[in-house]
Amino acid sequence: MGEKELTKRIVDGLDVQQANPMNDVLFKFIFGKIERKNITVDFLNAVLEPSLGHKIKGLHFLPTEQIPQSEEDKLSRLDVACELDTGEYIDVEVQVVNYHNMKRRTLYYWSQVYLMRLPSGANYNDLRPTITINILAFELLPQVEPHAMYSIYNPETHDRLNNDMELHFLELPKFVKGVQKPIREMTKMERWMAYFANRMNQSEKEELAMSEAAINSAYDATGIFLQNKEDRLKYINREMALMDYRSGLAGAEERGEKKADERYSRLIQILLSQKRMDDIGRIAADEAYRKGLYQKFHL
Incomplete structure (x- = not known):
């Protein structure tokens, strides 16, 4: 924005x-x-x-x-x-x-x-x-x-x-x-x-x-x-600083999520090639838990 x-x-x-x-x-x-x-x-x-x-x-x-x-x-x-x-x-x-x-x-x-x-x-x-x-x-x-x-x-x-x-x-x-x-x-x-x-x-x-x-x-x-015009301007500047911060934070978190998804996909491909199905199930459960926490605290 x-x-x-x-x-x-x-x-x-x-x-x-x-x-x-x-x-x-x-x-x-x-x-x-x-x-x-x-x-x-x-x-x-x-x-x-x-x-x-x-x-x-x-x-x-x-x-x-x-x-x-x-x-x-x-x-x-x-x-x-x-x-x-x-x-x-x-x-x-x-x-x-x-x-x-x-x-x-x-x-x-x-x-x-x-x-x-x-x-x-x-x-x-x-x-x-x-x-x-x-x-x-x-x-x-x-x-x-x-x-x-x-x-x-x-x-x-x-x-x-x-x-x-x-x-x-x-x-x-x-x-x-x-x-x-x-x-x-x-x-x-x-x-x-x-x-x-x-x-x-x-x-x-x-x-x-x-x-x-x-x-x-x-x-x-x-x-x-x-x-008061001066007070209004200070208020606006403060709100803009806060919105800029939150926007930057959300962007950083989104980039972090994309990198995590890429690492997860590469790991699953390796485990599939080795037919390590138990490990795939465990990692999939961990990934679901991680995303659940992300949604809980960042929505």
Whole structure:
């Protein structure tokens, strides 16, 4: 797909209902501004209130500008960092591309916030509980549920070391596949995941906006965002970079599949010439399994 076609496809989808909330430029505009902190507070309460044990009433945003550690960070990383009124630090990360290093990446992000906020000359008792929320556009973890929280536990007694680490994962594809219920029956967190997944039709999105005031405010903020020519251009450039990446990845995978098929065909011909039928059956089964996995994870 050429640049003009990519641009047209993205621009055609530029309206409040169709705009991608996982686009980092738009996400930061909605969730990283002090004038819209009520939206951020509502989302954080939806995810964190059960583990925090209390409602978040206020927050202030922390600096998030950091030098990217790699080329990957330029495409997939977004920080919205804040300090809660009760002292905890929060780091929200949106990840749209799976580089197969997310488990270590999230530990790195968490550690940056946990350690870098410690004042010079302070002691370990001044460290604050730190929570990272990862909103993922791909599947990562083994559980079926779309939301999982990790911390440090004793594997034998299940005793938790302390409350200083929480790593939350919201896997949007699992939500899309697993939640089959009307919007009115969804929990607050499910409604937020429906918002980020962005798979509903227009009437469903209107119902979603009516069901949650903060989500309605997020849609209103999107309308404001789209009125700014410079912000629209940044959004388009970001979407084009993502689409170019996915297109290149799909092409590489297709070329890899063709090479694998060629190797498979040559091997079968050799085995046929040697009349090794048992080996042919085993290899055919392995090949069917491989293709099944390819379709499962790349469709």
